[in-house]
Amino acid sequence: MIEADVAVVGGGPAGIAAATVAAESGARVVLLDEGATLGGQIWRRDVLAAPKGSAAAWLDRLAASGAEVLSGWSVFDAEPRRLVGFRGIVRFHQVVIATGARERFLPFPGWTLPGVTGLGGLQAMVKSGCDVSDRRIVVGGSGPLAIAVAASLAERGAHVALVAEQASWVQIRPFLFAILREPRKFMQGLDYALALHPGVVRFGTWVVGAEGRDRVEAVRVTDGRRTWRERCDLLAVGYGLVPQTELAALLGCRVEEAVWVDREQRTTASGVFAAGEPTGIGGVECALIEGQIAGLAAVGREVDHLETERFRGLRFKDVLKTAFELRNELRHVPRPETIVCRCEDVRLVDLEPFVDRRTAKLVTRCGMGPCQGRVCGDSLEFLKKWGPNEVRPPLMPTSVGDLAR
Amino acid sequence: MADMLTVRVNGVVMCVPPGFTVLAALDRAGTRTCRTSVTGEPRGALCGMGICQECRVTIDGRSHERSCMTLCQDGMEIVTGD
Ligand SMILES: Cc1cc2nc3c(=O)[nH]c(=O)nc-3n(C[C@H](O)[C@H](O)[C@H](O)COP(=O)(O)OP(=O)(O)OC[C@H]3O[C@@H](n4cnc5c(N)ncnc54)[C@H](O)[C@@H]3O)c2cc1C
Ligand code: FES
Numbered sequence: 221m222i223e224a225d226v227a228v229v230g231g232g233p234a235g236i237a238a239a240t241v242a243a244e245s246g247a248r249v250v251l252l253d254e255g256a257t258l259g260g261q262i263w264r265r266d267v268l269a270a271p272k273g274s275a276a277a278w279l280d281r282l283a284a285s286g287a288e289v290l291s292g293w294s295v296f297d298a299e300p301r302r303l304v305g306f307r308g309i310v311r312f313h314q315v316v317i318a319t320g321a322r323e324r325f326l327p328f329p330g331w332t333l334p335g336v337t338g339l340g341g342l343q344a345m346v347k348s349g350c351d352v353s354d355r356r357i358v359v360g361g362s363g364p365l366a367i368a369v370a371a372s373l374a375e376r377g378a379h380v381a382l383v384a385e386q387a388s389w390v391q392i393r394p395f396l397f398a399i400l401r402e403p404r405k406f407m408q409g410l411d412y413a414l415a416l417h418p419g420v421v422r423f424g425t426w427v428v429g430a431e432g433r434d435r436v437e438a439v440r441v442t443d444g445r446r447t448w449r450e451r452c453d454l455l456a457v458g459y460g461l462v463p464q465t466e467l468a469a470l471l472g473c474r475v476e477e478a479v480w481v482d483r484e485q486r487t488t489a490s491g492v493f494a495a496g497e498p499t500g501i502g503g504v505e506c507a508l509i510e511g512q513i514a515g516l517a518a519v520g521r522e523v524d525h526l527e528t529e530r531f532r533g534l535r536f537k538d539v540l541k542t543a544f545e546l547r548n549e550l551r552h553v554p555r556p557e558t559i560v561c562r563c564e565d566v567r568l569v570d571l572e573p574f575v576d577r578r579t580a581k582l583v584t585r586c587g588m589g590p591c592q593g594r595v596c597g598d599s600l601e602f603l604k605k606w607g608p609n610e611v612r613p614p615l616m617p618t619s620v621g622d623l624a625r
Numbered sequence: 626m627a628d629m630l631t632v633r634v635n636g637v638v639m640c641v642p643p644g645f646t647v648l649a650a651l652d653r654a655g656t657r658t659c660r661t662s663v664t665g666e667p668r669g670a671l672c673g674m675g676i677c678q679e680c681r682v683t684i685d686g687r688s689h690e691r692s693c694m695t696l697c698q699d700g701m702e703i704v705t706g707d
Contacts, residue, residue: 257644325671333667334657334668337673344674349641349646350652434658434667435667563663591677
């Protein structure tokens with residue numbers, strides 16, 4: 221068993237910042253992360269490039285802070301003052317939940333073909349060694365991640381044939397204005413735009429189907445008036461990010477889409493803080509500020525000096541939410557025979573008789589598979605406006621041996 | 626490179642640099658399919674971050690291991706299609 225003053229779950233920017241500042245103040249801190257290496261999504265270890273810029277600076281600062289880092293450590297259950305993982309138990313006084321976000325996937329005909337991946341998903345695969353050079357790739361979905369990923373694929377030698385952003389040009393204008401006010405984000409956006417061929421990015425355009433025999437060979441896209449086909453070796457599609465709130469929910473925190481927090485990143489559960497994407501999608505700068513606030517507050521330090529930046533982050537979160545709102549047409553993209561639950565191969569038509577998730581699950585096994593409804597649950601929230609998944613431990617598939625510990 | 630790792634993908638020997646995931650080794654071997662679904666469809670990695678479970682393969686005899694979350698180790702035996 222491990223004992224800590226402050227336990228931090230999640231080793232992305234938010235968790236790294238929280239663990240660092242808490243340990244620097246002298247507290248006994250343990251940082252637990254599921255990944256084989258630290259970094260979370262944006263700072264995921266890249267087999268081809270060493271960390272640079274703020275990632276390198278924060279990783280160095282964490283290493284010097286005295287925080288104990290445990291990688292490959294998944295937390296699958298939690299109770300007040302206790303975290304349970306595959307590799308043991310951690311007792312804590314305060315905990316910071318920094319479990320990040322996952323992608324929202326929406327089903328379309330052919331989306332189960334190998335070679336159809338998530339957007340951030342493909343980015344993660346590339347960082348961990350998958351080769352995209354000379355591959356013809358179509359990127360689809362929604363949100364700033366689409367352009368960022370497309371640019372990074374192009375930099376690695378991929379031929380990005382099309383970036384289909386479902387939001388219209390008009391809809392994302394508030395986002396563009398917000399970017400203009402933030403020099404760092406603006407310069408980054410410019411870099412991305414320059415990495416792509418002009419005309420590759422199309423707004424108000426979405427994927428309606430993938431084709432291929434045992435792997436994706438082509439994609440059909442539409443702009444509402446015209447539907448056309450693009451040949452591709454890989455198709456990367458993701459419809460924005462979903463806060464991972466399950467662990468916070470197990471600890472009794474109030475969750476409404478995102479984990480509710482106050483100005484010190486305190487949740488409604490005593491001794492439980494949350495930072496970064498679980499509290500709403502805002503990107504890396506937001507995650508760093510919130511992580512620092514949570515880490516400082518968890519050891520009883522002052523956070524006033526970070527208040528202005530936190531507020532800016534909150535404003536950016538609001539803009540992101542509306543600028544990339546998903547269009548209604550996406551609800552009509554899957555056909556009756558399209559698989560919705562990939563674990564149990566449940567088709568959209570199988571769900572037709574049901575009005576809620578519970579009965580559908582009992583009868584069709586939709587959401588009962590090893591992903592525990594993470595993939596189909598998020599898509600059905602949008603497609604059928606069904607309520608969120610029930611959260612129950614264990615949060616991930618475990619063997620009997622793990623549970624016996 | 627001196628410190629390359631040797632793994633076998635469905636019996637075929639592959640060399641990968643350290644830090645590569647099992648999924649990246651499959652990619653090198655040209656294998657896009659990781660597992661077979663309950664109705665017999667081929668499936669490949671989707672989320673890349675340990676959520677979807679579509680990338681599961683058999684590693685050193687252990688079935689249902691997520692290839693996107695597992696780093697290659699020298700001598701690993703990887704089998705797909707389960
Ligand atoms: C697949 C994907 C790829 C992305 N790629 C980029 C990118 O290239 N560029 C970009 O700007 N943004 C990217 N993003 C957006 C990203 O969410 C933010 O930019 C940023 O990483 C958020 O930081 P965070 O610390 O809040 O969360 P994250 O960086 O997501 O970190 C969360 C960490 O928590 C860990 N974790 C979660 N649950 C548990 C658990 N139960 N037990 C133990 N550990 C757990 C995860 O393994 C992860 O390391 C990506 C998002 C996703 C989903
Ligand atoms: S690709 Fe989703 S769990 Fe590995």
